[in-house]
Every structure is written in C-alpha cells, then in structure tokens.
Amino acid sequence: MKDLQILVAVRHCQSDPTGKTLTLAGTAQAHVLAGVITDILPDSNNTVVLTSPAGRAEATALIINQKLGARMIIVKALQGDEYTDGENMVVAIKEKVQGYKHVIVVTHLDAPSGIMNALSVDRDTNFEHRKTEPGAGFVFRTADGSIDVIRVITNYFSGKD
Numbered sequence: 174m175k176d177l178q179i180l181v182a183v184r185h186c187q188s189d190p191t192g193k194t195l196t197l198a199g200t201a202q203a204h205v206l207a208g209v210i211t212d213i214l215p216d217s218n219n220t221v222v223l224t225s226p227a228g229r230a231e232a233t234a235l236i237i238n239q240k241l242g243a244r245m246i247i248v249k250a251l252q253g254d255e256y257t258d259g260e261n262m263v264v265a266i267k268e269k270v271q272g273y274k275h276v277i278v279v280t281h282l283d284a285p286s287g288i289m290n291a292l293s294v295d296r297d298t299n300f301e302h303r304k305t306e307p308g309a310g311f312v313f314r315t316a317d318g319s320i321d322v323i324r325v326i327t328n329y330f331s332g333k334d
Contacts (some may be wrong), residue, residue: 176219181210182278183310183326186236188229192281195232203233204312207240210277210328213312217241219274222258225251227281232280241277251280 186206187199195203214220220243224234231247238245250265262280270276312324 180313185229185233193228203236207237225280230281
C-alpha cells in the first residue's frame, strides 16, 4: 500500500429486509455519501472502489463509482460480517490496491470498524470498537508509513421507507 494516500472505508447504505438491494431512502443516502467521498478526494484519478459481493454493498458501491468514474472490483474477502474480520479484509485490500492513490472500500455490517482497528493495530494505536451505521465510515490518510483517521463519515440516513 505504498502508493496509497487516502483510504475510505464505508458500510453499505440503508437496505431492504433481505439485504440484497437498497431502499429508496438508501439509494438517496448513497448519492449523498458519493458526494461526500468526492469532496474528500483531491481528484478521482488513480482511484479504485473495492466492494463486498453482498447486494447492499455492491449497490452502494455502484452509486459511489458512478460519481467517481473509477475502477470497481468485487472482493469476496470483504464479505466478512464481523468487526473482528478486519485483518483478513486489510490483507485482501492490500492485494488489490497496488498502484492506486485513493481507495474506497464498501462493506456490509460492521466491517469498517474492523478495518479501522486492523490498520491501527499495525501502527500500535488502539481504537475502541465503534459501531458503523449504514452509510457511515472512516477516512484514513497515509503518509510516510503512518495511517491516521482524518474523518468519520456520519450516517446520512434520516428517513423512513
């Protein structure tokens, strides 16, 4: 991950009860999230979107990617459900991001917290577990071998289906 400058890890947006698709409110939430991510990145060049194959995560990633116009890759290892799967997810991310400066990772359930904690463990920093709500996540900046959380993306879901 030597070329990586910004890593954004977010949880899927509001989904239907099956978890396979986004609700109308979730689709709107994903468009807002895409705008937030676009504002964070200095440009969309040299950017990749990695997504869990779960339908709700992939639907969120597609909307984000439409706004960015980046490459999108489905990564099976991002399907891990638990916050404790973060280390496996970081390994999978490292395999896919070589040469990219900006990486957006879209997961489901509480995985962004796991990614945050796995990255921080590598850096001898201890973040407490944080529940990641749908449409929320973390932004990391990497420089000189260090990884810092520079922003928490809050939950943009504010309606009922």
